[in-house]
Amino acid sequence: MKTVLQExxxxxxxxxxxxxxxxxxxxxxxxxxxxxxACHRAVFYPRTICPHCWADALTWTEATGQGRLKSYSEIxxxxxxxxxxxxxxxxxxxxxDEGPTMLSHILADGAKVTVGDAVHFxxxxxxxxxxxxxxxx
Numbered sequence: 001m002k003t004v005l006q007e008x009x010x011x012x013x014x015x016x017x018x019x020x021x022x023x024x025x026x027x028x029x030x031x032x033x034x035x036x037x038a039c040h041r042a043v044f045y046p047r048t049i050c051p052h053c054w055a056d057a058l059t060w061t062e063a064t065g066q067g068r069l070k071s072y073s074e075i076x077x078x079x080x081x082x083x084x085x086x087x088x089x090x091x092x093x094x095x096x097d098e099g100p101t102m103l104s105h106i107l108a109d110g111a112k113v114t115v116g117d118a119v120h121f122x123x124x125x126x127x128x129x130x131x132x133x134x135x136x137x
Contacts, residue, residue, distance in 0.1 A: 005126045010082035012129045019046045021060045026132045031065045031121045033100060034058040044100035065121025067096040067134065072106055072113060082127070094119055094134050105133040 015023050025032035034043040038055035042063070049056050072092030078084060090106035090113060106113065107122055113136060122135035 004086050005124060008082050008086060008127045010080055010127050012127070013131075018048065022046055025060075025062075026123050027130050029123050029130075031063045031132065032060045033063045033096070033098060035061040042096070042098035042100050044096070044102055063096055063098050063121075065096075067094045067102075067119050069093070069106065069113070069115055069117045069119055069134075069136075070095045070101060071115060092134070102132070102134075105131065107133050107135040109136075111136055 013019075013023060022032055034046060035041070035058065036043060036050040036053060036055055037057040037059060039050060039053040041050070041052045042061075043050060043052070043058060047058065050058055070093040072090050074088050074090055075083070076088045078087060078089075083089070090108055091103065092106040093101050094104055094106075095101050105124070105126075106119065107124065118137040119134040120137050122133050123130050124133040
């Protein structure tokens with residue numbers, strides 16, 4: 001049986017040469033972020049140079065997919081009409097254990113959500129694509 005998320009008709013991400021490793025990994029259930037070989041810090045969103053030390057020494061590494069919810073919002077009026085059947089839904093800022101913060105859908109399955117909650121990476125089929133969501137642990 002399909003879920004509401006699987007039946008949505010929404011636009012997908014814009015994949016570029018720079019972001020392709022991230023999106024390809026998500027399709028296979030993996031969370032890849034960049035790591036700077038010069039200053040040894042994790043980086044997200046994908047970039048050509050490190051925002052911490054400006055080195056052009058970024059490589060892709062697999063993240064644990066674990067983190068904490070820094071903030072969230074319950075969406076009742078989506079920006080695209082394709083999301084209306086899924087309302088209300090949650091989006092939030094997730095601070096990964098590696099350090100960077102990601103904006104993502106938060107899957108709570110009706111559970112009470114609180115800033116500081118532990119979350120884990122949960123790639124989810126939304127429409128015809130797999131998107132990087134996080135689930136309350």
